[in-house]
Amino acid sequence: MAQVLTEQATEPAVRAWTRLLRAYVSTTRSLSAELLEGHGLTLNDYEALLVLSRAEEGRLKRVELARSLMLTPSGITRLLEGLEDAGLVERASCKTDLRVTYAQLTDAGREKLEAAASDHVASIRALLEQHLVHDEIDAIAEILGKLPAVAEGDESCSPG
Amino acid sequence: MAQVLTEQATEPAVRAWTRLLRAYVSTTRSLSAELLEGHGLTLNDYEALLVLSRAEEGRLKRVELARSLMLTPSGITRLLEGLEDAGLVERASCKTDLRVTYAQLTDAGREKLEAAASDHVASIRALLEQHLVHDEIDAIAEILGKLPAVAEGDESCSPG
DNA sequence: TACAGTTGTTTGCGTACTCAATAGTACACG
């Protein structure tokens, strides 16, 4: 038992996991702070706008958005609350299924995203390239991409 | 501007960052759930016990613990609240500096940690090795280790 | 048509943090 504790430090999987954790926390803090200060968006605000901007017609079911952002539906409700209040996203309902409401990117939302994107991408690049060379960046992208994520799947319906 | 949005998907640094994010979230959820269900510990509870177990005499200043866990002092106060209530950690004061109180691992805490450790390490291994080969695990450990973390530094003083 | 089960969304509550403000202690310097 106690052996596990001393082994743990040298167990490769544990090392990898620990460093993943620390890398995530430190980079997230830095990027989050810059995005918030520069554009008043949280990381999830930004990701939501980005995902919507890539969706057909800038519109996505809330459930789909939840999957993309790895949030629960309730998390999405609250996230979009803020974006709706800010006028960056609006609601659109679905003709054929009254249960669903779409999150629809507004023009203001798209502008906000475009304004934030260049800064944010620059921040990411700066942060990573400050410590890693290009090969290393490619390598972690490729390797981490093999870890499980969240499936997507969407049948759209005509908005009303 | 809009160019940034279409470029973003193919920018290596952004890809790496996005995947780091997703890898963190998905692995954390899985590991956190197992640890909580199996031993009633949160990830930070576990990490706190682990850091303490490695510290000299199983004792660490709260400030140092905060640095190790990348939490604020207030976060540590509340984290240790729970561990103290559970009898896994206790307070010890410092003879020479009355401002500091140590977090001191108890015997129960060490037992709890040892019990949890083997399961937790097994979970980490299983999760990573299910998707990655050993070389990849070593690679991300090494590369992510180059990203900035938090400095440590401790001058102990005799406990009272 | 009626009823049961499923799905999308919202809401109340709890949790785990952060930040800002506070109190107590340490220590250097006049």
Added chain:
DNA sequence: CGTGTACTATTGAGTACGCAAACAACTGTA
């Protein structure tokens, strides 16, 4: 000695999430 500055720990307020429950609307079955 006081006094100012730095540091430790705690507390109150606020934030961002998840979970579970509630509700509405859809779907399948008969």
